[in-house]
Amino acid sequence: MFRKIGFAALWVGFIAYATLLAPPNHPHTFELIKNLSIGEWDGINPIVVALFYIMGIWPIIYSCLLFIDGRAQKIPAWPFAALSFGVGAFALLPYLALREPNTEFPGKKNALLKLLDSRLTGVVVSIGAIALVAYGLQNGDWQDFAQQWQTSRFIHVMSLDFCLLCLLFPALLGDDMARRGLKNPQLFWLTALIPLFGPSIYLCLRPPLPKASMEAASSQQPAPN
Secondary structure: OHHHHHHHHHHHHHHHHHHHHOOOOOOOHHHHHHHHHHOOOOOOOHHHHHHHHHHHHHHHHHHHHHHHHHOOOOOOOHHHHHHHHHHOHHHHHHHHHHOOOOOOOOOOOOHHHHHHHOHHHHHHHHHHHHHHHHHHHHHOOHHHHHHHHHHOHHHHHHHHHHHHHHHHOHHHHHHHHHHOOOOOHHHHHHHHHOOOHHHHHHHHHOOOOOHHHHHHHHHOOOOOO
16 A cells, blocks of 8 residues: 555655646747657757656567556556656656556566567567667767756656656566566566666566466466367
């Protein structure tokens, strides 16, 4: 119960901060988002470019856990995962507040779950994350980014959203490891404490869901008369 209250309070607090306390909206925010979305990066700080696209990688990382976790929940995970591509942690926090801890995966994987459970997906995500971080670090202007963080609500909230997504990942990590029979505290903490790269590398290293777990539900069905 305290866990649920904590996530709900964090969600309300994040919304309140973004609405009431974050810097005001910049008049050119819509144009900035449009140019970032269509790849017109001229004149945009590479750190902002990298951060914007990393915020598209985070929902993929979370989806690799959410859709599997959602199979055993009373609430579907896909609406929260889909919305997270647009609003990040604002969409994921309600799911974390509503879900129940669960270390089982009933049923069998469909095509989407096979893709999200694949190590190849983790490799692709990791390569994308490394490329974006390298691009931002090599070409970015940190002084300009710091100024934009103080004056632009979009940059400010997006940065905090990134930090929050880093901090929230362990909330799903423990159950995902348990489903796979991973009892490795060192792996848990390395994944949890290394921002972005910890979760992406975890997707590369984690074993697939065991067949016994996937077939448990079907084996327990009564035989037809």
